[in-house]
Amino acid sequence: MQINVKIKRYNPEADARPYWAEYKLEARGSDRVLDVINHLKWEVDGTLAFRRSCAHGICGSDAMLINGVNRLACKVLVKDLGERITIEPIRGLPVLKDLIVDMxxxxxxxxxxxxxxxxxxxxxxxxxxxxxxxxxxxxxxxxxxxxxxxxxxxxxxxxxxxxxxxxxxxxxxxxxxxxxxxxxxxxxxxxxxxxxxxxxxxxxxxxxxxxxxxxxxxxxxxxxxxxxxxxx
Amino acid sequence: MNRAHKFDVIVVGAGGAGLMAARYAAQHPGVSVAVISKLYPTRSHTGAAQGGVGAALGNVSEDHPEWHAFDTIKGGDYLTDQDVAERFAVEVIEAVYELEHMGLPFNRTPEGKIAQRKFGGHTREFGKSAVERACYAADRTGHMILQTLYQQSIKDRVNFFNEFHVLDMIMEGGACHGVVAYELATGDIHTFHAKATIIATGGNGRMFRVTSNAHALTGDLMSIAYRRGLPIEDPEFYQFHPTGLYKLGVLLTEGARGEGAILRNGDGERFMERYAPTIKDLAPRDMVSRAMYLEIREGRGAGPDKDYIHLDLTHIDAHVIETRLPDITEFSRIYLGVDPIKELVPIQPTAHYAMGGIPTTIDTQVISDGQNTIVPGLYAAGEVACASIHGANRLGTNSLGDLIVFGRRAGIEAAKFAASEGFTELPAGVQDRTRELIDGVRKGKRKERVSHLRRELQDTMQDYASVFRTEEFLSQQVEILRDLQERYECVGVEDEGHKFNTELLEAIELGFLLDNAEQLVHAALNRQESRGAHSREDFKERDDATWLKHTLVYKDGDGVRIDYKPVTLGKYEPKPRTY
Missing domain, CATH: 1.10.1060.10 (Alpha-helical ferredoxin)
Structure with missing residues (x-):
């Protein structure tokens, strides 16, 4: 299916303030959100920064605000979100770059x-x-x-x-x-x-x-x- | 921030082995210790281990360390060094009690002792029947070990350098004097000068397409050691865990079979009865993974393409599943939409564990050749190391045992060494190789995409160098890897920044993975026999007369050089391996 992904981006070395970037891409319903942002990083824009490691909800690296709810990107599937996906860094901690916050x-x-x-x-x-x-x-x-x-x-x-x-x-x-x-x-x-x-x-x-x-x-x-x- | 650091002992990696090592090194009076990790410690992949840690406590039924040692040696298809296995089986008992004393919340027996369950290849009386040896905390034993050790490290006020990526070891005059690391947050390069360095960075499963391993497991230090002229021992022995979620590779613990789950082919048959009549589904992992491949190859797979196997838990009490296997139940529900309480779970073998690694003595000192020549100041423990306890095939639960037993030993030995030595002056240009490595990628031609090369590597390793191997496919893979290494020279990155340049590090990690694949494939092509996880279709039998020896792979210009190291035998004569 075709999905629209909006990501709140911020590069401290280039941007004065965060901005929204939009991407259209093909995804399967069974894809994890982590698969989607990995695809964006690997095929579309290598500068996109986020943390990830185990990819199945055990290591705790990839908590993000996804469609208004805090979740692990590796533990929520595209089919549970629909074709519009909005991703922001988790709130209340200083944003260091894109989806990476100061832990x-x-x-x-x-x-x-x-x-x-x-x-x-x-x-x-x-x-x-x-x-x-x-x-x-x-x-x-x-x-x-x-x-x-x-x-x-x-x-x-x-x-x-x-x-x-x-x-x-x-x-x-x-x-x-x-x-x-x-x-x-x-x-x-x-x-x-x-x-x-x-x-x-x-x-x-x-x-x-x-x-x-x-x-x-x-x-x-x-x-x-x-x-x-x-x-x- | 200061970019030159000096500690008596440096630990690279903050999983089970690294944290255990740091704890013990720090207990040595007057010894300063720091842990460097490319992740936050609690993100380490020890946390993904599920089923348990094997130790002959005998809490559920009679058990003895001799039985555990024998099972480990037989499970390793007699490539295990027997002195190491014997000491391991004794020390792992102390280490498990120690974890409990640190507060680890094991499940409990009705009397309040540490609960234990059955696991593949663990038997009573030298193979008579399965024995309850795996001490467990639901199906998150590794998570509890990692959390408990991290908690202790806070109590002990251990120094951490989190999100520092080690890119080189400082080697001079055949000894190790620390490491050079890249700080993710800033892009700064730091020098860590140490009297003793402990490598505890885990595995390299990301060289395969279907793997249980985290994205972070790219064999960095196995590659760095190799580039620095040290050998890698037994890399051809790579374990495929039988029960990975279909296509995803996410691990479903062998503890499920320990609780009674059964493997069924597409016809619904419990096929393991044909391959291992005594312990059936609880045969060691190499045997079960091969049996699954054979069932699929002979047309008895499940699903529309007959390309997977079923794990059947439906006959197990729902309460047992929910309380003892809650995480894997959730994985199956979330990622496949399959409820294990009511439905069969589609599974396939998943790349899981490197039996080989940086060679060490029984005391975790790194060695540089088949004569056990010690590299002063360098230690290794956990999956990255090869002592060799796992031989040609690791038994389930012995990885967690390995971490705590050899992590502890590495900490003790490294601190003892550091306390008796002074700091050696560092050579000039200590950061040069690291800068060269980073600049090489930063200024790369960008003709090749890292993700594309990595995918080609993973696909071809899966197809040509995984569960079954032949000379034809392995030779083909040698050529493919040569081509990938050439094309790797032309990768580049879009991100020119210095802060959290994760793209840069992914590119460097791909270079490490290529080295790991090279080690594995050359050693697999060289070993003309089948033993444990190394299964050659053109050499189907184990050949003790020629091949009862460890492989050592060295980097030699653009190629490799292979040498050998004798296996330490003992009271158990190599016998045919039946279960």
Missing amino acids: EPFFDSYKAVLPFFINDDPPPPGERYQSAEDRAVFDETTKCILCAACTTSCPVFWTNGRYLGPAAIVNAHRFIFDSRDQGAAERLGVLNQANGLWRCRTAYNCTEACPRDIPITRAIEEVKRALLWRGA
Whole structure:
């Protein structure tokens, strides 16, 4: 089928400001959006810049705003979008070139919540035991691939870039609810600060944007409850 | 930003092996460590590994490292170095416990231990029946390993240089003194001076048309080492994973068959019963991929063109599929519109894993010849390396085991070396080769398009040098590669900018891929026998008298030179490989 693709372009070495470029091309319904922009880069305009690696929704490189919704370009097919496709960089992070944004602020927020296992007891010679039920409690939040689709779909984050954002809270959840971990109080302390958890206004954009189907809003609510009950 | 950096240990690559290496190197008192990656660490392809990491924990049924070592050696069609396999089978147990101690969320048994499931080629009592050895976290075990190691690296405050593309190794007097890298964001060239350098950059699957590998897997360091005069060991042994999504190559884990899924041909027959009567669908990957090709060739493929095979999960409990195999279920639904709970999934073999690579000792030191001459200051681990644990065919789950066992060892060994050595002065013009490489592409004639040459490379490698090989096709491919190398001299790029010039790097990566293909095809043409993943239709039998030895391929002017290295044998005599 013939499709129309509009891409918000910006080359910092040539353009004063971003502009829209339009392309017409042949595509199959089963093509991923990543296949479409790869085709444009390889056959039409080599200067088009975007990140990509695994091409099947696991590495988290290619989150973009596609037809108004944050998605991974490798996980949405042309047939699910129709013949008009609009692609922009994800919002709220500085655009560096075309669809490439500066990910450093995003990773800084992630690192702020102590996203690593904390348990100072000497480990046993074998594994620490954990029941299948205890393991299931935080299963969903272990799926995060740090693509930033959630955080950059959040209206609070758009207006306040210092808000830690849903991805950071998801990763805090992954440890706070792990029965083996001992760092919950410290993490809840970080989340209880001005730009932490309470900035969430349950807009639900994050949940809708997550390519891994993590119930993010629910996870955020669970962390809020943990903060109220356990204190920080 | 400062463009000259100095660290005791430099790690190139931030997947499982690289992050494990960095962690262990950094634990050595007083040793400074940095990790350089052309991606953000969490984008590394370790994250795409699904099924599990094999270790004889015995949590579900009796198991022993001796059984694991034997399976690895037999799975490798006796080209595996037996001392390496034996040490690996023991150390991988410690390494898995260690990952759990770092918080890795494995699935659990009813008693709360790490859950384990069956996987291809892993057996009890030296081949009697399949054994539950794969420790898993749903079907995202690699994702959990990558995330856990990245989390630890944040805790350990490891130095990262993200989106820095290594384009050369600094070699002087037969030793390695660091690397030269191109910074994507700025186009600046940086020198990383190091006492010890660890290469952990993964595979090269992008030389084939249908592959499970990420776009990033272009064999960069295998090519750079080769250009720098080092050999590549056993490149002819390239694994095709049986269950890639039809046409796309996206991986569907062997863990699906571990949970009971069955391969069926177009007639609905469970054909693996004919090829491997004892363990059937859980035979090693090389055997299953060949069986699939043969079924298709003999007219028993599925679909309108009879060119694929079906993976049948429909008899498995829907809850098991949703909880233990959620990701592959989603891949099938999204990319093919097929629901594995109700329908058969169209699959075909997909280019997956390089058994060969940069040759190393059992302690991950890179060697430069068949006499095990060590290259001071250079280490390699993971898929890019060849220790050789996987021999002629890797067993499923042993790639993740390889990363954690040899990544750890590389970190320890490199730090020990760095702590005992001073910095050597760098040679003059240390960035010259890198500048030449970049300028060559920037000022190229632009007569050839990178994407077109790459597609020709991938198509021809798939058709002439994949699952089945003959002298005729391989010789043809040698000529095709020569032509592609010539035409590569005439590529160029439209993007003349310096910031995020990803077009430039794709062009350079194509040059690396061409070298990788050259290594593979020449070694495959040279080896006149069939062993593991290397299957010659004109030499159908394994020939231990002549070919029980490792290949070493060197670059020699415009051609190649081939040498050999003995296989380290041990208590397991090479026997015919039946399952």
